[in-house]
Amino acid sequence: MARDDEIGDQEQSSIAEQRREQIIAAAVTLFSERGYFQTTIEDISNAIGVGKGLIYRYFKDKNDVLLSALCSVLRGNQQENSMQQLSTSGPIATLRKILANSCAMAHENTEAVILAYRSTKDLMPKQRRQVKDIELGIARDIELCLDACISAGLMRPLDVRIMAFQYIMLGHTWALKHWALRNNYSMESFLAEGERLLLLPFLTAAGRRKLAAENKKRQTLAGEKKAAPPKQSGRAPR
Amino acid sequence: MARDDEIGDQEQSSIAEQRREQIIAAAVTLFSERGYFQTTIEDISNAIGVGKGLIYRYFKDKNDVLLSALCSVLRGNQQENSMQQLSTSGPIATLRKILANSCAMAHENTEAVILAYRSTKDLMPKQRRQVKDIELGIARDIELCLDACISAGLMRPLDVRIMAFQYIMLGHTWALKHWALRNNYSMESFLAEGERLLLLPFLTAAGRRKLAAENKKRQTLAGEKKAAPPKQSGRAPR
DNA sequence: CATGCCTGACTGACCAGTCAGTCAGGTTTT
DNA sequence: AAAACCTGACTGACTGGTCAGTCAGGCATG
Structure with missing residues (x-):
């Protein structure tokens, strides 16, 4: 969905690396707003419009x-x-x-x-x-x-x-x-x-x-x- | 159990007030050690040797x-x-x-x-x-x-x-x-x-x-x- | 027996982490 | 070029477990 329209200023090429950054960015925002324990993995995945399970492809837990x-x-x-x-x-x-x-x-x-x-x-x-x-x-x-x-x-x-x-x-x-x-x-x-x-x-x-x-x-x-x-x-x- | 043996240095008279202080003291210790979300109400009640339900007599939640x-x-x-x-x-x-x-x-x-x-x-x-x-x-x-x-x-x-x-x-x-x-x-x-x-x-x-x-x-x-x-x-x- | 402190089993909600399955895109075969 | 096949990113229902808060009942004291 919003995958292609916001690249360009990123120096990281690998598409996987981009996803990682995307997840981290969302996590920083949400953790900052609500705190670690009040943010669910699903909150993060929803924030970037992907399924919950995908987070675990990029992060251990x-x-x-x-x-x-x-x-x-x-x-x-x-x-x-x-x-x-x-x-x-x-x-x-x-x-x-x-x-x-x-x-x-x-x-x-x-x-x-x-x-x-x-x-x-x-x-x-x-x-x-x-x-x-x-x-x-x-x-x-x-x-x-x-x-x-x-x-x-x-x-x-x-x-x-x-x-x-x-x-x-x-x-x-x-x-x-x-x-x-x-x-x-x-x-x-x-x-x-x-x-x-x-x-x-x-x-x-x-x-x-x-x-x-x-x-x-x-x-x-x-x-x-x-x-x-x-x-x-x-x-x-x- | 360990209810009577550690009072005496408290200036607060009311027995209820004492319990309150006792709970707060335990909470400060446990929250400090493990953090708020990783401390359960049961942890606190166990720390002072009382049942879980009692906490809710003294605190709303x-x-x-x-x-x-x-x-x-x-x-x-x-x-x-x-x-x-x-x-x-x-x-x-x-x-x-x-x-x-x-x-x-x-x-x-x-x-x-x-x-x-x-x-x-x-x-x-x-x-x-x-x-x-x-x-x-x-x-x-x-x-x-x-x-x-x-x-x-x-x-x-x-x-x-x-x-x-x-x-x-x-x-x-x-x-x-x-x-x-x-x-x-x-x-x-x-x-x-x-x-x-x-x-x-x-x-x-x-x-x-x-x-x-x-x-x-x-x-x-x-x-x-x-x-x-x-x-x-x-x-x-x- | 009545009052009130106290208990701990129970409920319902919530959530991390899993996994079987989907599908879009690419590659090989015919 | 079309069909058959493959890959791996992605999904979301499900499981197992945790825990806040409740409540029916226990026990002690006057």
């Missing part, structure tokens, strides 16, 4: 669907990060990009982030390990970047492991506490305040100079593309 | 048990905080106490914190509101304390709402990411680094003086009770 869904979610933002990890711009720019990506990702996939916190424990221990290793990988990347800033004299020495998790948690907080924050902040203002809390205070004089220079450059370079660099946070009225 | 369990968990640390909110010592000391309580609570009730993140969505919308209101109350308390610090000139102005959630999330992070942090940090070293990230950088000169004075006083006052005030974080080897 329901738990296997969950594992794939969670991995897909987690890898979603790991990729975005590591792509630009040792980017051409300096380590401070990279750090900012990490914060920005983390928030943007949490903004667009709020439900998926929540799903990860909700359902990781429903996996078997070995699968849980797998999911955690992905997150550790993300943390490691951030640590490297922080280390780079510190040894370049741009940032004061600090515990990079804990700071890395603070960086990760900034985006997660935006997703997990959206019910308390969304009314009062835009994602941009939240991110700006995040930088003010997790980046600015730890820069050395040199680091601050670098940051200012980057801001200036970006301002001139981008011209009028965006009015002003985020400066004031949108504090809530009440 | 299984969901009602979950609500009570979650509220019990959340109220656990709200109380501890607000007790000392407008404490006799200054607002900075209070702020530190909030961080310390948050971490200590997360340390002792790791599973319960995780439970809250896992299962709040399994409540009905109205009940969910209830749980969130409790957390908003906690945030409000912290905001007040931050405001007090700022208007006393001890802390530089910042967005107190977001900072309040950073404070809450510090403890939650200790619980949620314990699998990555517990090997490398003691709760004390984590807390110390937390202060270094979320308190110290935002103090004014006056604030830092105040903090130093408090540390000194506590050091002399407590004598040799504890060797040194936390100074170096225990960064991990690998």
Whole structure:
């Protein structure tokens, strides 16, 4: 039915691989909305208009669907990060990009982030390990970047492991506490305040100079593309 | 069977109220361990050595048990905080106490914190509101304390709402990411680094003086009770 | 014997996972 | 080119099992 009209942006060729992706996509949506245990395999198969039995051609069992869904979610933002990890711009720019990506990702996939916190424990221990290793990988990347800033004299020495998790948690907080924050902040203002809390205070004089220079450059370079660099946070009225 | 031998430390008089507490305690433990959907009502009743039907004398249905369990968990640390909110010592000391309580609570009730993140969505919308209101109350308390610090000139102005959630999330992070942090940090070293990230950088000169004075006083006052005030974080080897 | 705490067998709904069977498309044979 | 044959993706009725919630009856106490 709707098989041929939505391919084209997919790089995966194999038709079987496409089905797999399709199932995972539906699973992420449904698990996010209703939770793992309140979603039946039939819900998933109905969502993509196939029979129940077909799911079991592609996945061992329901738990296997969950594992794939969670991995897909987690890898979603790991990729975005590591792509630009040792980017051409300096380590401070990279750090900012990490914060920005983390928030943007949490903004667009709020439900998926929540799903990860909700359902990781429903996996078997070995699968849980797998999911955690992905997150550790993300943390490691951030640590490297922080280390780079510190040894370049741009940032004061600090515990990079804990700071890395603070960086990760900034985006997660935006997703997990959206019910308390969304009314009062835009994602941009939240991110700006995040930088003010997790980046600015730890820069050395040199680091601050670098940051200012980057801001200036970006301002001139981008011209009028965006009015002003985020400066004031949108504090809530009440 | 095991009905009479474990009462006595309970201050609640009504025998019915005691049963309720007993059920909630068992529910918190079991839900934490296995999750809401993988815990049966019979599991709970067996855990306290009563029949299944009895649970329904005290709770409308299984969901009602979950609500009570979650509220019990959340109220656990709200109380501890607000007790000392407008404490006799200054607002900075209070702020530190909030961080310390948050971490200590997360340390002792790791599973319960995780439970809250896992299962709040399994409540009905109205009940969910209830749980969130409790957390908003906690945030409000912290905001007040931050405001007090700022208007006393001890802390530089910042967005107190977001900072309040950073404070809450510090403890939650200790619980949620314990699998990555517990090997490398003691709760004390984590807390110390937390202060270094979320308190110290935002103090004014006056604030830092105040903090130093408090540390000194506590050091002399407590004598040799504890060797040194936390100074170096225990960064991990690998 | 009456009151009320308590029990656990029972019911009905629900669902993961299975499997015999269908059918559209391709390949070989005539 | 037509007929016979094959393949494997796909279906959905079915099974076996689980569990929330009920209720008739048990037991203890006053």
